[in-house]
Amino acid sequence: MRAVVVTSFGGPEVVAVVETAVPEPAARQVRIKVSGAALNPVDAGVRAGVFGGAGKALGLGWDVAGTVDATGVATGWTVGDEVVALSYGTAKPFGTHAEYVIVDADAVAKAPASVDAVHAATIPLNALTAAQALDLLALEPGQSLLVSGAAGAVGGYAVQLAAHRGISVTGLARAADEEFVRSLGADRFVSGAVAAGSVDAVLDAAVLGESALEWVRDGGTYVGVIPQAHPASVRGVRTDAVEVSADGARLAELVALVDAGVLTARVAETYALDEAAKAHARLAEGGLRGRLVLVP
Structure with missing residues (x-):
């Protein structure tokens, strides 16, 4: 699969798309085939070295919307479920800016019915x-x-x-x-x-x-x-x-508020996964209303 990583710190130019094996879920984990993954300021912080982690490849991306593609045991989720999730962490080998991502089952919520996956990807974080x-x-x-x-x-x-x-x-x-x-x-x-x-x-x-x-x-x-x-x-x-924490039950409540029209999911622009560096450059320009979303 393709995944977005940084192996050195700096500006948008250090963002790279690499080929790697599709990960396998362990017990109480699910694998999500990514349909959309928002780009957030925390990703720019990881890229710039704000959180450390020099000397190893760091995966980018915290938000995901997509389809459950595989499950470990005891997850409560089924292959084919449309979901959203938060993949927490600044020092993970791969994040949600990838074709597939592994997340803990209790970080997952059913995707909203009222918006598409690109908009849903702006909700979790x-x-x-x-x-x-x-x-x-x-x-x-x-x-x-x-x-x-x-x-x-x-x-x-x-x-x-x-x-x-x-x-x-x-x-x-x-x-x-x-x-x-x-x-x-x-x-x-x-x-x-x-x-x-x-x-x-x-x-x-x-x-x-x-x-x-x-x-x-x-x-x-x-x-x-x-x-x-x-x-x-x-x-x-x-x-x-606040230090955000992954919480699938709470995320489900927020998704329900999106479907009820209480919360508005906003997308500024979309980029192909291979254009991740361009998306980082656009984020650095500022002036966005809504999130940039990467689409594999």
Whole structure:
């Protein structure tokens, strides 16, 4: 099979497509024939060496949508099932940017019925990150939340999920994105200055750090999206950062929300697997609304 890897760190030019044996699932694992796999900033981080791992080939790709192609024992899945899954890890030999991928059975959920596999491939990492970040915030209906990067992939899901829970959401994004962010369910929109101490909590999907912390009231909550990189607590504000975990049951709940029209899966562009380096270059340019998706 073909798979996307990096064997040295750098820019998009280090991304390579290699030929390797089709992997075999062990007990409680499934093999998925990939139909679509999103490209995320974490993949660019692996490529650039942010997470280490020098001296060995590192596979890229965390999100997958496709068809169960083989199973180990005790999986609960059947060959032919249409699924989505999260393949967690920054130091794996092969990721979801491949023709086939092995994942743990409990990381898998049934694919949404309302969108195609390319759109479904944008759900696992970003929607799980948003949902698990909201869990850390532990807000009650009626409390106020500011989501930075509200037009982005994680931020957009966070706005929709929070609004669905009855939380009062302010979306922070570029002025040109106001109509879109409000369409996601934001009660308020800002593109510039935010009053200090004006919200109960911040979900900092734009990675603004200490400046975003200032917007939280005394005793409120701040959650970032880069593990262990959140700012130190001040004024009694609890600070934390989400580290996404694979959770097939939770992913199934999010898929159901996609099918119910609560969550919107967004695709910016698609690339063939052999064009992975071009996709990385496009990601580096920025300005995307939705994810890039590789299609084997």
